[in-house]
Amino acid sequence: MIRTVRNMLSGVVLAATLLACGGATEQAEVRDNTQEVLDYYAAHPDLFQFKTLADLPADLVWERGEGLPDLGSPDAKKGGTQYGSIQDFPRTLRYVGPDSNGAFRTWILDDVTLPLALKHPDTDYDFYPALASEWALDEENGIVYARLDPAARWSDGEAITVDDFMFMFFFNRSEYIVAPWYNNYYNITFSNITKYDDHTLSVTMNTKKPDFAYQALDLRPEPQHFYKELGEDFVERYQWRFVPTTGPYVIRDEDLIPGRSVTLTRLQDWWAKDKKYFANRYNVDRIVLNVIRDANNVFESFKRGDIDQFGLNLAEHWYEKLPNTDPDVANGYIHKSVFYNQRPRPNYGLWMNTSRPMLDDQNVRLGIQYASNWDLVIESFFRGDYSRMHTANDGFGSFSHPTIRARPFDIDKALEHFALAGFTTRGPDGILVNEQGQRLAFTITTGYPTFADILTILREEAAKAGLEFRIEVLDQTAGWQKVQEKQHDIGFVALGVGTEMYARFWDYYHSDNAYDDAFLEDGSVNPDRKIKVQTNNMEVLASYELDQMIDQFVASNDVDEMRELSHRMQEFVYEYASFVPGFVQDFYRIGHWRWVKYPEFFNHKSPSLATELHVHWIDEQLKQETLAARRAGQAFEPQIRVYDQYRMQ
Amino acid sequence: MLRLNPQTIKKLKRFRQIKRGYYSFLILMVMLGLFVVGELLINNRALVVKYEGEWYFPTYSAFHPGTDFGFPYTYETNYRELKQRFAEENSGNWVLLPLVPYSPNENHSTTGIFRPEAPSAANQHYLGTDSTSRDILARLFYGTRTALFFAMAFTLATYVIGIAIGAAMGYFGGLFDLLFQRVIEIWSNVPFLYMVIIIFSVIPAAFSIFTRISILLTVMVLFSWTSMTYYMRTETYKQKVRDYVASARLIGSSNTRIIFKHILPNVLATLVTFMPFTVIAAVTAITALDFLGFGLPPPTPSLGELLKQGTANLRTAPWIVTSAFGTLVVLLTLVTFIGEAIRESFDPKKFTVYK
Structure with missing residues (x-):
């Protein structure tokens, strides 16, 4: 009896809750922010302007990105399914806001959606049309005009118009998206967007830098019709909704299997599929990404044929686990390819915290430079495949310093510099000691467990020069955090570097990022300054002289002056000696099954991954043939190919 | 008792x-x-060195720089090289190395490349080396x-x-x-x-x-x-x-x-x-x-x-x-x-x- 009553009661409570929830959802669904957006435009009349086509300057020179080399191969076939892996199931399908900046984002944003125009991967700062069919630059005022392709459609069929670009500013400057970086970027980079008609717009830069066209043409619109419900609950509400895309791949609801896999499907009637620079790309019909957490298991899946391609950048993979004598390689089932590319590379090296005792002494730093045996690491650990990095700003063409070379491993020179710093006698374990009894020992902190071996090699070699490296290997987040908090002696980290025209100096070297109020008015050191944390000035480098150069560099819009300043700053940093340049990998290597096809020339100049431009295709017929041949023990010609057309000597 | x-x-x-x-x-x-x-059995420091009439027992002592034994460098002597040199010079100097003449931390590769090497008695790596050529x-x-x-x-x-x-x-x-x-x-x-x-x-x-x-x-x-x-x-x-x-x-x-x-x-x-x-x-x-x-x-x-x-x-x-x-x-x-x-x-x- 009592139980019946209780059950009835709970039934009533449940029904009431359901009703309440239903009411809430219904209420939320009628939300429409059209008016809010219009009010926002009206409240920011300088940023958002509405004009007519008659207001367009008459003397504009329109560019269409014609005459650039084609992308991809005319032999490419559409169709097939590509199997790959991801380390973690994506935490969200949003590409902004918390948890969105993960490795999965490349599949829904970076590599697949289209901005106004894209930088051609083979040439320097030439653009080919994407959403814009043509554009014009006002070099003097830093304005970019663009005409949208009238055929451009979101993946849900809606037309892409200038309104989506206007909305992009509203969206990215909004507090709702919980993305301070975007808020800041859209606040400080652009000063105006003007709508002339549904397909004509202009964007004005706040400061006109030499690469301003790149920053403006790289703008990617946001679908206004999709974000009608944008509000305080953006993060939860849009967590698992696939955003309509300008690109060729969509994720259908049924293809999202939580914790297991995500599948991308190609739009058969994608609006840009016949355009000159897209016709031979994005060939695969379905891209299946299975979650495989352990790196060794990914390799084993690849060897079984469950995954089509695998990155073989590590010597261990290229030479040991998949050597050319491996039956699958020798019989031609798996092809191995090395592709030399040209782009700025992550700056792996030792970042010394110059605010630490002993490391504030230039002679100690110079000694450490000569006591770090990167050449041995490159020769023996990377087997001579990688090269030595020379400055933290390599790879920026003429902006990089033409003559600076990293200091070699030299025990005598290291001892000389250590002696100048007061470290003259070796203790009982061979490590140098100064008169106060201090040992010459520093901790190297890293967040790369895979590279811990490198540090043990450096440690053994440094001991020869009387220097002790203690090694601290943390997980990725903790290692990065420690360096960002400036708690490190020496950090072994690298920052990813985008394909920009010139290096960022303010982030790395300006005293603004080292201390709060580093200098007094007259340029002398402020005795009360405090270290500033959470910045990329990992050397805590603060020099009044360097600050002047950086400020001048940031303010300048003259290419020659900037180049000259860039060289001078790199010389300064070299003399300061607080960064020991490590290694660069000027290629990528992959192994792929025979049914994965690449163009004759393999890939274009700048990608860092083989699949970045989606120029490959899958030949399903070849797949059946290869698998049958493998079962029957029938061999093909082995294929180990080197593509060195972009190798720098 | x-x-x-x-x-x-x-x-x-x-x-x-x-x-x-x-x-x-x-x-x-x-x-x-x-x-x-253990240091007497597996170590890259020699047990006994007889050099120019003097006896050295480096195992438990402070490190001997190479200069102690006529090498040009000031860091720790490589006793395996020393042994080889003495054998070549044939001047009455000799070195007695432990059974396994490697320290657990040194990278010792026979090919110049740091990679796992299979066990080999000839190289005295009796259990082989690990991925950075350290003696297992x-x-x-x-x-x-x-x-x-x-x-x-x-x-x-x-x-x-x-x-x-x-x-x-x-x-x-x-x-x-x-x-x-x-x-x-x-x-x-x-x-x-x-x-x-x-x-x-x-x-x-x-x-x-x-x-x-x-x-x-x-x-x-x-x-x-x-x-x-x-x-x-x-x-x-x-x-x-x-x-x-x-x-x-x-x-x-x-x-x-x-x-x-x-x-x-x-x-x-x-x-x-x-x-x-x-x-x-x-x-x-x-x-x-x-x-x-x-x-x-x-x-x-x-x-x-x-x-x-x-x-x-x-x-x-x-x-x-x-x-x-x-x-x-x-x-x-x-x-x-x-x-x-x-x-x-x-x-x-x-x-x-x-x-």
């Missing part, structure tokens, strides 16, 4: 009769002996040494604390017992592995290896002494109502004396049987921590680190995982055999009959 009571002597005799356990014990003792003088035998030896000594210290510490607190709880009983039991229940529910990971992640790397091991030991002991108290408490409860305790109390013995002189010897049998398993638990725990990357900082040799390398190179360098795994199996089997033998020989049923 240590005088054992006849009961104990009987038990020890019984232990000797259980051959499997007894020989395991002997093997383990020999191993421990070898570990103590050396790393295994010093890794096992750390693990074993660590386990012994761990066992000793948990026993001292566990016995003291457990006996006190059992002996005093009442409110003290009640309170401490609750404290232990709460304390033992703190997840030990996470605590170790958290604490270890905040220890500065500047601490020496020895300090770090001591901290690890302390933390592990702090979270492991509790299980011992349960057995100790119940045993003490049982013993304290016996007549001999009452007599001891009558003639005015102090509590400490009663606990340690009268009760403890009578409950020792229970405790001793647990000892090998505590050792095993400690070895496994420190290996697991290293395997997960939360143990000792690189390049400290350890079993867990070798196992990790081994599983990552299962197909290409099977000798890494077999060495590490083999060592663990042998070590744990030996200790288990000893444990079984102890339990059997200390089993009271063999000697007394309760009526």
